[in-house]
Amino acid sequence: MAQSPIDLPSRLLLNLKPWRNATHWRVAFSGGLDSTVLLHLLAHLAQTHALPVLSAIHVHHGLQAAADAWPAHCQVVCDALRVPLHVVRVQVQAGASLERAARDARYAAFSSLTQADDVLLTGQHRDDQAETLLFRLLRGAGVRGLSGMPAQRALGQGSLVRPLLDVTRAELEAYAQFHQLHWIEDPSNQDRQFSRNYLRHQVMPSLTGRWPQAQASMARSAAHLREAQELLDELAQIDLARCVTPSGFAWLGLPSLDLAALAGLSAARQRNALSHWLQPLTRLPDTDHWSGWTDLVAAASDAAPVWRLADGELHRGAGRVWWLSGHWLRTPQIHDEWRDPSQPLHLPDNGHVMFSGQTPAGPLQIRYRQGGEVLELAGRGHRDLKRLLNERAVPAFVRGRLPLLFRGEELLAVANLPGLDGSAQDGWKLHWQPTGEDQGLR
Template identity: 30%
Template sequence: MRSTLPTFNEVWQRQFRSGFLKQSEQFQENTQFLIGCSGGMDSMLLLYLMAALCPEQVRAIYINHQLQAISDDWADFVAAQCHALNIPIIIEKVHVAEGNLENQAREARYQAYLKHLQPNEILVLAHHQQDQAETLMLRLLSGAGVSGLTAMKSLDIRENFIIWRPLLDVSREQICQWVEQCHILYVDDPTNLDTHYDRAWCRHELWHILQSRYPKMQQALVRTSILMQDADEILTEVLQQDLTLCGNTERLDLTQFAMLSQARQRQLLSVWMKGQDGYRPSFEMVERLQNEVIASKNDAQAALHWNQFYYLRFQNVLYRLTAETYLASKHVPEQNIAEICCEIGQDLTLASGQFQIQAEKMGLSMALLNQTLRLQYRVGGEKIHLYGRVGTWPLKKAIQNQHIFPWLRHTIQILSIDNVMLGVFTPKGFWLAQSDYVEVDGWLPNLMS
């Protein structure tokens, strides 16, 4: 009995070849393609198609995860097939970190792709219709939101590269038939049958149960992913408006933030915390940021750590700090006191910034140039008589008055000579102290950056 599926030649002439070429029309003439080829049925069909359609623009890459003893043999197989098709091949061994094996293998694989992608090259992957439906199902079971349920895009334009998935609308059944008709060789990965892995479990345990009840389930899930992509695009436009209203990638104005609905607040925080990372924070992590930091008392100095960043509230603004910046404020400098000599035009690289010694109408005495001056980090309890101000007041109060961030206050240093305070180096500049060393036509360290 003849199969109800169209043959490869029928689809090739009537549908697939024209659709394939139409997709590629959006690429420039000199665009090159790097095919991620595992040696499996899907990627070998893709390799065969690309070799037929644009043979001079294609090269392939095989990622050896070194997780199975036979992976070296698979590398040799892919290399031989590429040689037969006259396609250059890259064999790249990667180390898969500990943790969730599927996620870590994917991360290692994409890092290897990025290592070899050229500026004018597009990464081509062999994901098909069932892959798309499985991805949506697994993300749904993990509690993903709209962004996660978009699953995969046929043309995925990312910050540093582009992924093209020309087989995304093709069913696995069609791929199996076409590979057989075209006599394409491939390898079988036994882990695809190991239900210890989520995707294999979904494919071999869950899929047939759901499909027996809902025969059109796969097409319905794919349609849902397309609708989610539309919704995500609309949501992205709203999020961009909200981010512009509330701040930028490093800070959010909580006064403006409070004007948004709770749903928009959650979505904005989720995307803002994600930053350039591939994954959004969990729902629980966003709730912790709202409850533990945003809703904390003004003087609580609460901080939340997630994915190499710390989130803090200061002066009704929410800040996103690198771990390096935040943790530096928690360490006491090994050397609290240093000695420096200054001269006109000299650059000083200090903890609080880059300063340059410049002549000023009013400043420190020229007699102090080339003298040994003392530089000391503040320890607390110091008082300062700022030049031009009446009376002495606590240095801590001056710092607070100038709204210097708490995580930068450890960089402040006091300049003195013979126990006389000359001034203070801060992230907001050099504060000149009232003393007998202040004179007309003197000099000052001016903050450059």
């Protein structure tokens, strides 16, 4: 009989020490070797240690016939360990990479179930880390990608933790054999058309045959690169602190940065700072796509350049770069007559407007700029709206959705712009609250 890796439980407890006060530990339980060992370890540790509430989550992708039997297998294992099991069925979106689509669906399910103070535990180990490093190296990843899988990261309202990253697959197999555990062997893991399987079965054996410590060395390199990424993140925070300056258009509620401060950095530091800023907003562009940033910075001062990214757009205006997503990328619709000006008026895809002070006499309507509008100002006479917006350096992306108050064909006010937003003589102002939708935060 195989010898038990007796230090594995103590190593696992040590790795999980920062999360001992969590409300709930949820194990991502595929039924495979890694997650079976992790669940078994935790279930037995819970008998002798005060641990958070333990449960398991099995995600059923429905991608192969064999997988239909896996939820039942997982239920048998969990019943034997007296661990509650939650089976989640997901739809995998068709795409170029089935591996990535399945992973995205799986982690979307995990995220939705991870509540505040919850920890989702996954079974990735040191061999997986080495494969990840090599896989990303072959795809041309940068420092962040080559730092491998983090031991912890935010997920949903809680955290994802990988407590076995310092454990080898051989150690997990030894533990499973000693305790006579049964696990699922996914047939797709042998299909070498998938890149990771090719690396695992074809490339890694050759590497470790020549360099037995290859996987340990790769994991160590990933740790070095994680440290390098931490330094880059610290530098980005220093640089961004100079770019997050007050804006005259803070009421837009949009993330923005001072363009001059950002453009004053070296090209490498610009990319580093901007990547750090964009990371919670959108999937980051690859190296070739960064030319869009260069074009945005280099555009003429009177231009309105746009850099389109996966989940939104960067615009330039009023000396700043702005992040737009969601409703901000949809054209607002002209609204009907404002029948009850004493109540806020909802604007489709554009927030709402309301009055402060005395409500002006009607009939009133909110419209959007078409060109050629003229506003009468006290002491200045009739002024072209385009010139007034230029004087106030209103960003181009705002101009087409800035609410304009009309009475018949007379333009009475432009929301939120001091001096244009109402009548001091009659004691009223028009206020616009742009849409409160999260700006692409993921």
